[in-house]
Amino acid sequence: MSDIKPFYTTQLQAGLGLVDETKLLLSLYEKDLSANQLYEKALDSGLFPMVSARRLRNIVVECFAPRYIKTGGAEYLKRLATHLSSSAINQLFLIYTATxxxxxxxxxxxxxxxxxxxxxxxxxxxxxxxxxxxxxxxxxxxxxxxxxxxxxxxxxxxxxxxxxxxxxxxxxxxxxIQPVRIQESTVLYLAYKLHFDGLGDNAVINHKSWALFGLDGSDVREELKRLAKNGWLIVQSAGDVTRIGWQFKSMEEVIDVITQS
DNA sequence: TTAAGTAACCGCCCTCGCGT
DNA sequence: ACGCGAGGGCGGTTACTTAA
The missing domain is CATH 1.10.10 (Arc Repressor Mutant, subunit A)
Structure with a gap:
């Protein structure tokens, strides 16, 4: 989960955003599937008639797996991909790809x-x-x-x-430059994801994933306060210290809320 | 010690958009 | 209409690990 990646790699060259491919692979993904199992399944599915088997292996093993399987993101994104707007799901894809x-x-x-x-x-x-x-x-x-x-x-x-x-x-x-405004669903998802990854409240607020959307710690605090109006969490700030009251007990509950709103 | 497996890297070559 | 060059898909190669 928290693998330390000391060096830059050239892994992006195996595939860039791959937004459509990722959506297709998410639709095939099931919990605990390995990269190779997903590759076999994708090959058999016939959903990728435009690419060779070698290329499909690249996409699954070098792009999809490190972004969404190793991190555990696939099982959550699978449900979200069919509900969120493309700009909202793109923001989540970006977080995982940048990670x-x-x-x-x-x-x-x-x-x-x-x-x-x-x-x-x-x-x-x-x-x-x-x-x-x-x-x-x-x-x-x-x-x-x-x-x-x-x-x-x-x-x-x-x-x-x-x-x-x-x-x-x-x-x-x-x-x-087309600066993106972070979406409410992204704020909710990312905050809870970091929380369930075991980060403390201040570490959640200062995590570098927020910087992908141009937000610093105080921006994040403001975003979270907006979410608090929906009752999705409680934010208490005193000086530099922020304490968050987390209302959901699992990512599943978070996904439920996002798909229902 | 070496064969087998895997991750990282390299570069060929096709495609597509742009300028003329 | 067409040639040119950048961008990116694709597959091979190299280097490193692991297991026997």
Whole structure:
């Protein structure tokens, strides 16, 4: 669950957002299925006529499994995927993808929102290349990446942001920043997910996943107070210390609430 | 010690959008 | 209408682990 990922990897190159593929795989997923079992099931399902078996294996084993099976997210997202709007489910996909790919998390946190708050309205492939090149020089990869890998990973960061709606699509070297407003369902889901992962209240509020949506600790506290109006949790702040009263006893209850609202 | 298995990396090559 | 180049799918290769 809380695997430490010391190094940046090139795993994004196996697939970017894969939004449609992920939805299909979620529909096939059942609790406790392994990556290989899901792969076999997907192969037999005939839901992926457009890709080769080798490619399907890539998608399942290198993308879906690290994002949604290892983290335990698949069984919850399976229910949500059919109920939430595409922008709402994209936000959850983004959280899991950024958790599995540290380099994406850091890129969005350090470059995307920084440029946005600095008044820029676009991000270029060169911005991404600078970020990746810098990371390699700082030793954040297990071994130095070749120039071509640096170049490709840079484009994957941009492409992945586009898939999840953070940047405009297309192929221009400059992509327009499309800042996303975090959805209520995302706030509710993420807060409880972190809580059930065993984090204390302050650790929940300051978790880096919120930074994907440009939120810092005090922003998160405000978001949670809005949820409190629905009776979904209770927030008590005194100075810097925040205490949260959690109203639901399991993720299942949280999912029930989200699917009913 | 080595065969088998797995994760990470690399780069070919097809596709698609853009400019002319 | 078409050539060009960037983006990204795809599959092979390398390097590292694990088990016998």
């Amino acid at each position: 599995a790919n540290e380099i994406l998390q850091d890129f969005i946190q350090e470059i995307y929102w920084d440029r946005y708050s600095g008044g820029r309205d676009s991000i270029s492939t060169d911005d991404a290349k600078d970020f990746v090149g810098h990371a390699v020089r700082e030793g954040k990869t297990q071994k130095p990446w070749s120039d071509s890998t640096i170049k490709r990973v840079s484009s994957y960061l941009i492409g992945c942001c586009a898939d999840y709606g953070l940047l405009s699509g297309g192929r221009g070297s400059k992509r327009a």
